[in-house]
Amino acid sequence: MKVAIHQPHYLPWLGYFAKWAAADLFVVLDTVQYEKNGWQNRNRIKTREGPRWLTVPVNARLGTAIHAVTVDTSQPWRARHFTLIENNYGAAPAWRQYRDELHAFYGREWDRLAPVAVASAEWLAGKLGVTTPTRLASEVSLPDVAPGDATARLVGLCRAVGADTYLAGRDGASYMDLAQFAAVGITVETQHYEHPVYTQEHGEFVPFLSALDLLLIHGDEALGILCEGSTWSRLSPEPN
Numbered sequence: 279m280k281v282a283i284h285q286p287h288y289l290p291w292l293g294y295f296a297k298w299a300a301a302d303l304f305v306v307l308d309t310v311q312y313e314k315n316g317w318q319n320r321n322r323i324k325t326r327e328g329p330r331w332l333t334v335p336v337n338a339r340l341g342t343a344i345h346a347v348t349v350d351t352s353q354p355w356r357a358r359h360f361t362l363i364e365n366n367y368g369a370a371p372a373w374r375q376y377r378d379e380l381h382a383f384y385g386r387e388w389d390r391l392a393p394v395a396v397a398s399a400e401w402l403a404g405k406l407g408v409t410t411p412t413r414l415a416s417e418v419s420l421p422d423v424a425p426g427d428a429t430a431r432l433v434g435l436c437r438a439v440g441a442d443t444y445l446a447g448r449d450g451a452s453y454m455d456l457a458q459f460a461a462v463g464i465t466v467e468t469q470h471y472e473h474p475v476y477t478q479e480h481g482e483f484v485p486f487l488s489a490l491d492l493l494l495i496h497g498d499e500a501l502g503i504l505c506e507g508s509t510w511s512r513l514s515p516e517p518n
Contacts (some may be wrong), residue, residue, distance in 0.1 A: 280467075281441035283415070286344060286395035289321040289402065289488040293471040296508035299408045299501070300469075301445050305435055306399075308345040308392045309415045312338045317348075319391055321488040325366045326480050331488065332359045332470050336391050345416045347391040363490070370479055372497035376405060399460055402489055407501040413439065429455040434465050434479060443467060445510070456515035472507040480517040481486055 281337045282301035286308055287294060297461050300306045312318060334351035360381060367373050367426040383401055388394045392414075393441060399443065420434045432454070436444050445453065471481045473485045 279303060279441050280443040280445055281436055281439055282445040283435055283446070285310060285313075286392050287317040288319050288395045289323075289324075289332065289397060289398045289490050290317070290329045291321065291486055292473065292489050292492060292504040293469070293508070294399070295403060295406055295489050296471060296505050297385060297445060297447065297469055297502075298403060298410055298467055299505060300508065300510065301410050303439055303441070304410050304412045305415055305418070305439065306392075306396055306412055307415045307435075308396075309343055309431075312336070312342050312344050312347045312391070314338070318344060319397060319511065321365060321490075322486070323363060324484055324487055325362070329484055330362065332362065332488075334391060334394055336367045338391075339425055344389070344395075344465070345361070345392045345414075349388050349391055349394060351387070353387060356384045356386075358462060363494075367479065370494040372494050375497060376494065377424055379405075402493065405493055406489065407498075417483055426454060433458050433462060433464065437462060445469065455481055460515050467510045467512050470509045470511065472509075472516075474503050474507045476503050 279302045281303045282297045283305040284294065284297065284307060286306050319336050320331050322331055323331045335353045335355055336347050337350055338347040363380065413503055415435060418435060418438045432444065441464060444459060446466055446468045448469055448471065456466055475483050477495060478491065479495065489504060492504060496503060
């Protein structure tokens with residue numbers, strides 16, 4: 279079984295879903311620390327003035343685990359995000375197809391970040407046609423792992439869910455100890471993602487936006503487009 283493991287991201291980009299689609303199980307890594315100015319609580323859409331951030335306001339101290347980060351409910355971010363999306367994609371070919379569901383999504387209330395990010399990603403995955411099931415890392419029982427040993431955490435998650443192959447991101451080889459995977463018989467494959475160019479609203483093409491941009495313009499064709507750029511190669515530990 280091929281397993282991908284990734285932190286929760288709000289309205290993720292294309293490569294995130296290409297990795298998700300390639301797996302048999304997608305584990306949402308909500309147990310690691312929240313990253314300020316990362317992708318866990320924000321992403322970009324394209325507007326008439328260029329790319330613009332949609333940010334979920336949060337309350338988080340340094341070192342807080344993602345699943346414990348709370349949303350700043352005093353700010354009207356949900357209405358703001360929906361209005362920005364509608365104002366800039368209201369003429370997009372697939373807007374009418376998804377408008378009511380997006381409106382309902384932003385009508386929901388959340389008090390924690392992880393459920394917001396996961397719900398946004400799962401909604402997008404469903405509309406894109408990604409059917410791979412998900413599990414939260416916080417709901418998987420793991421043996422004790424030494425603090426700071428990121429590889430041991432990944433190996434533990436893979437073993438706990440029955441993986442024989444781990445699908446790593448592009449930068450996985452730079453920090454993982456591949457020998458730990460090899461020692462328990464887990465193959466590691468790394469993703470190489472060449473961002474596809476597709477028709478967009480509002481002028482010249484801009485890469486690395488939320489996959490919402492692709493979905494609202496290309497609808498049912500979006501999954502085929504985003505998977506075009508994804509290839510995989512097997513990694514092996516360095517010989518001693």
